Amino acid sequence: MPSLSRRHLMLAATGIVAASATSRLVFAQGTMAPTGPFKLDPLAYPINSLEPHIDAKTMEIHHDRHHQAFITNLNNFAKDNPQIAEKPVPEVLANLNSVPEAIRTGVRNSMGGHANHTMFWQIMGPNGGKPEGDVLAAIDRDLGGMEKLQTDFNAAGGRVFGSGWVFVTVGKDGKLAIETRPGQDNPMIDGKRALIGNDVWEHAYYLNYQNRRADYLKAWWNTVNWKAVSERYAAAKTGALGV
Numbered sequence: 001m002p003s004l005s006r007r008h009l010m011l012a013a014t015g016i017v018a019a020s021a022t023s024r025l026v027f028a029q030g031t032m033a034p035t036g037p038f039k040l041d042p043l044a045y046p047i048n049s050l051e052p053h054i055d056a057k058t059m060e061i062h063h064d065r066h067h068q069a070f071i072t073n074l075n076n077f078a079k080d081n082p083q084i085a086e087k088p089v090p091e092v093l094a095n096l097n098s099v100p101e102a103i104r105t106g107v108r109n110s111m112g113g114h115a116n117h118t119m120f121w122q123i124m125g126p127n128g129g130k131p132e133g134d135v136l137a138a139i140d141r142d143l144g145g146m147e148k149l150q151t152d153f154n155a156a157g158g159r160v161f162g163s164g165w166v167f168v169t170v171g172k173d174g175k176l177a178i179e180t181r182p183g184q185d186n187p188m189i190d191g192k193r194a195l196i197g198n199d200v201w202e203h204a205y206y207l208n209y210q211n212r213r214a215d216y217l218k219a220w221w222n223t224v225n226w227k228a229v230s231e232r233y234a235a236a237k238t239g240a241l242g243v
């Protein structure tokens with residue numbers, strides 16, 4: 001998104017992104033250098049900047065290893081099936097039946113994971129502000145306001161059995177709804193879009209919260225970047241929202 005790019009450039013100018021990208025490159029070279037069409041974007045903010053709500057070590061492992069693993073898997077699939085990289089991610093996920101059966105489940109999991117995590121990094125950040133404007137009006141209209149959204153979203157996230165995600169989905173008409181998905185499924189599989197989503201896999205919170213998922217769900221709201229969410233909401237209504 002344009003503003004994220006701008007923020008990224010601003011951070012890069014200060015050396016913050018450059019330094020973190022370098023450490024990631026060292027990791028990548030030492031293990032599984034990405035060679036294919038899928039790439040892991042660096043975070044647009046310092047890796048420790050979501051503390052104390054999400055600790056730097058969790059962020060590092062989550063972004064550099066878990067998300068990277070999805071990228072590596074996708075690049076391996078793309079070696080023999082380059083068509084999965086030739087269409088936009090939402091199009092591939094919305095048409096999984098077109099993906100060869102032998103790799104369909106793998107693409108569903110890894111591309112879903114790539115999409116989910118790309119969105120996740122994008123909607124978080126330090127000093128995220130408050131919801132306002134159109135997106136706040138939609139939250140009031142469709143989800144009963146911020147307090148009810150947080151209560152219902154956290155409850156839904158708490159009910160996810162095992163690993164999965166809790167989302168607020170957005171339609172082209174701007175209508176919002178809370179949904180959960182197992183594994184790395186993304187609402188795009190059903191042709192929908194995620195406005196926001198929280199990762200309730202244990203890897204997202206276990207170092208800091210252990211089994212206390214409810215505490216993580218509650219604290220996570222402090223990391224939401226409402227400017228990015230507003231931009232996603234505007235893009236969703238014009239059909240321009242990517243992942």
Ligand SMILES: [Fe+2]
Nearest residue numbers: 066199201204
């Ligand atoms: Fe995750």
